[in-house]
Amino acid sequence: MSKPLLISTEHYTRASIREKLRTKRKTLTTRFQKKTAEALLLILQNDIVVKEAKHIALYLANNGELDLKPFIRWCWQQNKHLYLPVVHPFSKGNLLFLRYNPQSTMVINRYNIEEPKLDVREIKPIQQLDVMLTPLVAFDSTGARIGMGGGYYDRTLAKWHEHYTQDKQYSPSIIGVAHDCQQVTKVPPEAWDIPLPKIITPTRTINCKPLG
Numbered sequence: 321m322s323k324p325l326l327i328s329t330e331h332y333t334r335a336s337i338r339e340k341l342r343t344k345r346k347t348l349t350t351r352f353q354k355k356t357a358e359a360l361l362l363i364l365q366n367d368i369v370v371k372e373a374k375h376i377a378l379y380l381a382n383n384g385e386l387d388l389k390p391f392i393r394w395c396w397q398q399n400k401h402l403y404l405p406v407v408h409p410f411s412k413g414n415l416l417f418l419r420y421n422p423q424s425t426m427v428i429n430r431y432n433i434e435e436p437k438l439d440v441r442e443i444k445p446i447q448q449l450d451v452m453l454t455p456l457v458a459f460d461s462t463g464a465r466i467g468m469g470g471g472y473y474d475r476t477l478a479k480w481h482e483h484y485t486q487d488k489q490y491s492p493s494i495i496g497v498a499h500d501c502q503q504v505t506k507v508p509p510e511a512w513d514i515p516l517p518k519i520i521t522p523t524r525t526i527n528c529k530p531l532g
């Protein structure tokens with residue numbers, strides 16, 4: 321598997337790190353993506369939190385992201401309920417999470433990403449999820465992350481963290497998912513950052529410093 325890209329924050333901004341790693345991610349071969357997707361499945365299958373979860377939010381890979389399709393198929397076989405992010409039609413910059421199954425009607429959103437067709441009957445409130453697997457562009461060993469730049473997951477994580485700081489048992493468990501090559505030495509901090517408690521790659525599970 322690819323080694324972490326050791327980027328010094330002295331020479332790179334968040335924007336340049338994002339651009340560099342998005343470019344690197346796009347160069348990953350189809351064969352490599354398939355291999356890492358299968359490796360990720362094995363790790364997720366053996367993660368106790370994931371194994372016990374009944375309601376899991378995740379994503380459909382785009383722009384070179386680590387593919388979750390093998391894991392999705394396994395979840396359906398295990399009768400787990402899955403949910404995908406949908407761009408909120410009225411609340412700018414926010415996400416809704418809708419039920420996703422083989423019969424779901426899919427549409428293409430403004431970012432050219434597939435999402436379930438909006439149906440209020442299929443919305444799952446975040447606090448009723450057991451696990452949320454979040455995509456990212458870059459991360460470091462503390463759980464700091466850089467996303468695609470739209471701030472959608474930043475807002476979602478901020479709402480989660482507001483409740484988590486009051487109740488450590490607050491659901492869902494948040495897990496970042498990324499290729500090993502997306503790790504950097506240090507993510508340049510921003511005031512709105514919410515570190516991820518755990519990140520899973522195709523080779524390892526990184527338990528980050530507990531949130532305060």
